[in-house]
Amino acid sequence: MTPLYSRPLDLEQGRIELSHGAGGRAMAQLVAELFAAEFDNEFLAQGDDGARLPRCDGRLVMATDAHVVTPLFFPGGDIGCLAVHGTINDVAVMGAEPLYLAASFVLEEGLPLRELAAIVRSMGTAARAAGVTIVTGDTKVVERGKADGVFITTTGVGMLRDGIEVGGANARAGDAVLLSGPLGDHGIAILAARHQLGFESSVQSDTAALHGLVANLLRAAPATRVLRDPTRGGAAATLNEIARQSRVGIVLDEAAIAVRTEVAAACELLGLDPLDLANEGRLIVICPAQQAQAALAALRAHPLGREAALIGEVIADERCFVQLRTRLGGRRLIDWLAAEALPRIC
Amino acid sequence: MTPLYSRPLDLEQGRIELSHGAGGRAMAQLVAELFAAEFDNEFLAQGDDGARLPRCDGRLVMATDAHVVTPLFFPGGDIGCLAVHGTINDVAVMGAEPLYLAASFVLEEGLPLRELAAIVRSMGTAARAAGVTIVTGDTKVVERGKADGVFITTTGVGMLRDGIEVGGANARAGDAVLLSGPLGDHGIAILAARHQLGFESSVQSDTAALHGLVANLLRAAPATRVLRDPTRGGAAATLNEIARQSRVGIVLDEAAIAVRTEVAAACELLGLDPLDLANEGRLIVICPAQQAQAALAALRAHPLGREAALIGEVIADERCFVQLRTRLGGRRLIDWLAAEALPRIC
Numbered sequence: 001m002t003p004l005y006s007r008p009l010d011l012e013q014g015r016i017e018l019s020h021g022a023g024g025r026a027m028a029q030l031v032a033e034l035f036a037a038e039f040d041n042e043f044l045a046q047g048d049d050g051a052r053l054p055r056c057d058g059r060l061v062m063a064t065d066a067h068v069v070t071p072l073f074f075p076g077g078d079i080g081c082l083a084v085h086g087t088i089n090d091v092a093v094m095g096a097e098p099l100y101l102a103a104s105f106v107l108e109e110g111l112p113l114r115e116l117a118a119i120v121r122s123m124g125t126a127a128r129a130a131g132v133t134i135v136t137g138d139t140k141v142v143e144r145g146k147a148d149g150v151f152i153t154t155t156g157v158g159m160l161r162d163g164i165e166v167g168g169a170n171a172r173a174g175d176a177v178l179l180s181g182p183l184g185d186h187g188i189a190i191l192a193a194r195h196q197l198g199f200e201s202s203v204q205s206d207t208a209a210l211h212g213l214v215a216n217l218l219r220a221a222p223a224t225r226v227l228r229d230p231t232r233g234g235a236a237a238t239l240n241e242i243a244r245q246s247r248v249g250i251v252l253d254e255a256a257i258a259v260r261t262e263v264a265a266a267c268e269l270l271g272l273d274p275l276d277l278a279n280e281g282r283l284i285v286i287c288p289a290q291q292a293q294a295a296l297a298a299l300r301a302h303p304l305g306r307e308a309a310l311i312g313e314v315i316a317d318e319r320c321f322v323q324l325r326t327r328l329g330g331r332r333l334i335d336w337l338a339a340e341a342l343p344r345i346c
Numbered sequence: 347m348t349p350l351y352s353r354p355l356d357l358e359q360g361r362i363e364l365s366h367g368a369g370g371r372a373m374a375q376l377v378a379e380l381f382a383a384e385f386d387n388e389f390l391a392q393g394d395d396g397a398r399l400p401r402c403d404g405r406l407v408m409a410t411d412a413h414v415v416t417p418l419f420f421p422g423g424d425i426g427c428l429a430v431h432g433t434i435n436d437v438a439v440m441g442a443e444p445l446y447l448a449a450s451f452v453l454e455e456g457l458p459l460r461e462l463a464a465i466v467r468s469m470g471t472a473a474r475a476a477g478v479t480i481v482t483g484d485t486k487v488v489e490r491g492k493a494d495g496v497f498i499t500t501t502g503v504g505m506l507r508d509g510i511e512v513g514g515a516n517a518r519a520g521d522a523v524l525l526s527g528p529l530g531d532h533g534i535a536i537l538a539a540r541h542q543l544g545f546e547s548s549v550q551s552d553t554a555a556l557h558g559l560v561a562n563l564l565r566a567a568p569a570t571r572v573l574r575d576p577t578r579g580g581a582a583a584t585l586n587e588i589a590r591q592s593r594v595g596i597v598l599d600e601a602a603i604a605v606r607t608e609v610a611a612a613c614e615l616l617g618l619d620p621l622d623l624a625n626e627g628r629l630i631v632i633c634p635a636q637q638a639q640a641a642l643a644a645l646r647a648h649p650l651g652r653e654a655a656l657i658g659e660v661i662a663d664e665r666c667f668v669q670l671r672t673r674l675g676g677r678r679l680i681d682w683l684a685a686e687a688l689p690r691i692c
Contacts, residue, residue: 168393
């Protein structure tokens with residue numbers, strides 16, 4: 001067999017060209033020397049248009065997310081690990097065990113191969129750490145100025161054990177609301193990376209794969225009703241969504257909601273509310289009150305849930321309001337913003 | 347429950363704004379009034395971060411494809427139906443029955459909602475016609491000039507029946523090579539839509555879902571070894587890929603390969619080879635010679651395979667060459683282009 005290409009990809013000085021998406025030798029080389037080399041597994045090695053996976057006897061869960069975050073690299077992460085974590089989390093908050101990921105790339109002509117290689121390595125590392133396999137993929141290239149570096153869509157498939165029934169419509173009056181850690185780190189880390197803070201910040205994105213935390217939780221509190229990761233739109237949008245899906249109200253205790261000092265300071269300066277900021281490694285849990293302490297203990301026993309807290313309760317409310325009991329003893333409505341001040345946060 | 351938005355989306359005059367991707371009310375409205383309304387099914391109606399699917403007892407197949415075709419609308423189709431067909435076909439050529447699709451959208455700020463609505467309707471129509479359900483999705487919006495209208499990634503999951511073993515590495519010397527119809531229609535339709543032909547053309551894209559054709563074929567020729575749809579890179583790239591995966595040679599009969607008169611004329615004028623042009627509704631089949639006639643009859647019995655033909659055979663060849671026996675009796679090597687003359691064909 002004659003070799004397909006005369007020299008290896010130049011991952012230091014090279015750049016993405018239109019030919020890397022054209023279905024010919026250049027694309028085959030990019031796939032072989034970068035994607036397949038980094039994601040290395042038996043399914044990708046099949047080299048077909050899709051992946052043949054093992055038997056799967058159980059209920060499936062499927063989730064997909066496009067990632068368009070800017071900048072591509074930010075404190076605590078990059079678009080690569082974010083794309084892996086984001087979709088793992090979407091599968092995990094359905095109560096399922098994430099098994100397989102598909103990854104689809106839209107690359108802009110001129111993207112330095114060095115940057116793409118760093119992103120792909122970050123994806124590989126994140127997937128291996130999570131025990132999830134990137135089994136199939138696709139690469140397209142568009143002309144310079146027709147995209148913004150790289151967009152990555154990941155799609156996840158997972159298995160749902162019998163007996164687990166979580167969903168946004170399951171919250172009931174009397175349930176407890178828990179949060180796994182401080183709010184707003186990802187949002188502020190992205191703003192810092194965009195130099196929009198106006199000051200130095202050491203806040204790192206909280207991007208992380210939550211399925212281990214979820215597994216811990218579901219063992220301790222199998223009657224858990226709702227799981228959600230408060231990404232775009234923040235906890236405010238997520239809780240309003242749940243309230244509407246379940247046709248209930250939610251009351252939060254401001255004093256119980258952790259926000260890092262630096263995040264709180266940045267929010268005050270910029271007129272942002274930590275409840276509106278995106279998170280990429282936080283979990284909101286709604287469970288029956290009698291399992292709340294077991295759930296809290298399970299969350300805190302996991303490295304990603306050490307700062308978990310009981311932050312509120314579900315109440316009967318036909319208006320589906322989300323309210324905050326403030327530190328001063330008042331109540332304010334947590335609205336669901338029409339838009340967000342921060343586009344392309346994930 | 348108070349209504350989330352004061353007036354319905356203006357699908358005639360409205361445009362995509364950054365808020366439509368920000369996780370707030372505007373996004374919820376876009377999802378509810380456009381995507382969920384058009385794709386309407388019980389899984390999307392769950393309204394969660396992913397889809398809970400029924401039990402699935404068998405081998406899974408997973409495939410993903412980003413679609414960046416330009417222009418968005420072309421003779422015979424648009425990016426919407428193409429995104430549905432493309433991924434259905436990637437699942438089908440693994441020998442599997444496509445069941446579920448996930449759809450992820452990257453939208454450019456300013457995209458007319460009228461165009462998006464037409465694309466989404468086309469996806470819904472294509473999915474319903476194929477009996478495949480779009481169970482989950484995601485929408486991101488990027489600033490004007492940071493994308494090109496809309497990119498759509500679809501990911502498909504299908505089930506593989508026991509006994510079906512098709513794959514690019516399975517071709518053996520002596521096998522027959524079949525093709526389901528004429529080559530190059532999609533490529534020329536896109537060139538025409540880009541006004542790059544220099545003359546009027548009535549060629550329509552061949553975009554179509556091939557799983558029905560594949561099912562017909564596999565019933566008649568269950569020992570089929572390789573299935574592939576020759577998209578980007580055309581039949582030349584696809585056959586070279588198979589030859590390398592299977593470590594065999596392939597010899598084609600030029601006279602047996604159908605090319606529409608208009609496509610042949612356009613190719614001659616533009617210096618293109620129909621074997622390099624993209625197809626979106628054609629199937630290449632490699633099966634044992636003794637099942638070739640049964641396979642051919644099964645293909646021809648399906649509306650998408652009426653012009654199917656036996657176009658060549660697999661031979662032993664350590665160099666993995668793909669050769670063409672020309673009409674004049676000579677032989678020429680069918681090379682695998684480094685790049686393609688036509689970026690963003692799908």
